[in-house]
Amino acid sequence: MNILKTISLLFSCFIFSASYSYAGLSLSQSRIIFSEGDKSQSVQINNDTDNLYLSQNMITADLDGKKDEHFIVLPPLKRLEPQSSVSIRILPRSLDTLPSDRESLFFSLHI
Secondary structure (H helix, E strand, O other), X not given: OHHHHHHHOOOOOXXXXXXXXXXXXXXXXXXXXXXXXXXXXXXXXXXXXXXXXXXXEEEEXXXXXXXXXXXXXXXXXXXXXXXXXXXXEEEEOOHHHOOOOOOOOOEEEEO
């Protein structure tokens, strides 16, 4: 089924990587791939600095920052204490509306 290919490679080209750090925040993985039947995926956000940060997390369809409605990110807003890490969950909301004959790419945005 083509939807399996679509979902399994959904996040194959994320723009963030585990080694990339912006303002002291980094992610545990660079790509999140939803296979057919997956209920959720988890990602660690690490604060490797001595500063306190507030992270707003969302999934966008492109780099303009407009929130995409195919996914829910929990928690959408999280306080990161200095030298700490938190786990966020990404849940699919409506993947059946995505094209089944090709991959779909979304971006993880952390402000």
